[in-house]
């Protein structure tokens with residue numbers, strides 16, 4: 533299959549491109565070039581008027597829409613840009629593709645409000661910040677396109693293949709290595725899945741004879757606070773935990789509102805598709821495996 537992945541310079545997209553290339557012809561786009569970029573890679577600004585060149589080049593059977601503005605504070609300060617990149621871009625892809633092309637839209641727990649614990653696919657969305665609202669718009673254009681679609685809501689953790697980037701996990705690791713004090717939220721809960729484990733699920737979904745055509749929650753099966761996650765991660769990686777402090781999201785006033793309950797129920801997906809999603813220890817073990825492999829490579 534020919535698979536186009538947007539956000540292929542990002543944390544999830546770069547790993548997806550790497551893992552899917554074993555079975556598919558993969559084409560990736562991102563907003564900038566990077567040293568580790570895959571073979572078939574082009575810069576495509578999702579704000580651009582036309583996506584024609586990229587569509588002619590990749591001619592995909594499946595498009596994985598992973599490209600997004602993910603910085604919640606930046607989205608709040610720049611709502612038009614956030615709605616354009618995270619939402620309207622999906623409409624533009626729908627307009628330049630025929631109805632046989634399948635869409636997989638990567639969405640987020642942030643479409644739900646804090647008051648929902650273990651949000652289900654059938655629960656009403658009600659985002660609390662611009663980032664969440666812009667992802668809700670992306671879901672809308674995915675659902676109401678003429679394509680077969682799968683919207684995956686998730687909460688991911690992992691390492692960046694793109695050495696210019698640094699996410700949540702790298703932030704915790706680097707702080708430990710440089711003895712920088714950090715405050716991890718002990719009042720925010722989530723059920724994380726690693727990018728490699730999620731990529732395996734996406735591989736499975738692409739291989740299905742009957743494409744899902746629905747919203748699916750795909751994440752880890754255990755709930756932790758961000759603080760506990762950070763501590764468990766550092767212990768597994770045999771790194772110092774001394775500079776990790778308990779923080780409270782409620783004391784971070786100067787930023788876009790975030791939910792303190794980011795949990796997603798993955799029961800429907802596991803039951804219907806007969807899949808076993810990872811426990812926290814599996815997810816941390818997977819990160820450890822890629823972290824060690826990276827150390828050896830470097």
Ligand SMILES: NC(=O)C1=CN([C@@H]2O[C@H](COP(=O)(O)OP(=O)(O)OC[C@H]3O[C@@H](n4cnc5c(N)ncnc54)[C@H](OP(=O)(O)O)[C@@H]3O)[C@@H](O)[C@H]2O)C=CC1
Nearest residue numbers: 539541542543544562563564577578598599600602640688
């Ligand atoms: N990280 C998380 O905690 C979670 C993420 N998600 C969703 O998962 C998906 C992947 O997230 P993640 O990999 O962490 O994101 P990253 O922030 O790591 O990567 C974002 C990607 O989008 C690209 N992008 C940003 N702006 C533009 C633009 N104007 N035009 C084209 N491409 C652009 C970036 O390109 P460039 O590198 O050039 O800037 C990059 O490739 C997203 O859709 C996100 O909403 C869902 C739940 C949790």
Ligand SMILES: Cc1cn([C@H]2C[C@H](O)[C@@H](COP(=O)(O)OP(=O)(O)O[C@H]3O[C@@H](C)C(=O)[C@@H](O)[C@H]3O)O2)c(=O)[nH]c1=O
Nearest residue numbers: 602604640641642686687700715716717758759779790
């Ligand atoms: C989690 C956390 C963040 N922070 C600070 C640093 C960090 O750069 C900033 C933003 O936190 P996060 O990166 O976790 O972003 P945040 O917007 O909270 O998390 C989200 O990410 C987006 C992309 C999603 O889709 C959501 O599902 C969600 O996981 O807040 C802390 O100081 N302590 C913490 O424990």
